[in-house]
Amino acid sequence: MTALQRDIQMRTAFPSLRVMEISNCLELESFLxxxxxxxxxxxxxxxxxxxxxxxxxIHWNLQRLTSLTCLRIRSMYEGALDSFPEEGLLPATLISLSISNLPNLKELNGKGFxxxxxLKQLWILSCEQLHYLPKEGLPDSLSYLFIFECPLLNRRCQREKGEDWPKISYINRxxxxxxFI
Known part of the structure; x- marks a missing residue:
């Protein structure tokens, strides 16, 4: 079966599927x-x-999901991600992005943002090794930033005294x- 046939089969089987969770699929390597x-x-x-x-x-091909507005990434595996997102990985239609439980995440890739x-909401939870926000900053459209249990990043984002405060001072919440700071 070709990729086109599988795509047609999925659309036919679930033509109005709006929300999907793929969870604990340890052997799944590809959406194909x-x-x-x-x-x-x-x-x-x-x-x-x-x-x-x-x-x-890198092979997710999420850009073709032109209706995708909310994406949640969560993993508790060591070494799952150290940098995220790669440039061009995420669709421009995203309004909300949640990144959580990534123990080895060290940086947010500015080119990926x-x-x-x-993007209006960014949730960053339990990323203990995340050191700083992208040097390029976050999207101007961002109106809500939630950071929880990210001790290295928390210090850098403190109002007026944190090194990353200038990168987020424009965000409403x-x-x-x-x-709330």
Missing amino acids: EGGLLLPSSLNGLSIINCKKLFANR QHLVC VQIDGE
């Missing part, structure tokens, strides 16, 4: 395997604890460890 080509109707997608799928994220002109 087993007919799991993501339907273009998706508004929300959660990818949780899928080690091999994370390793092959540059084209996210619709910044919440760090449950407190």
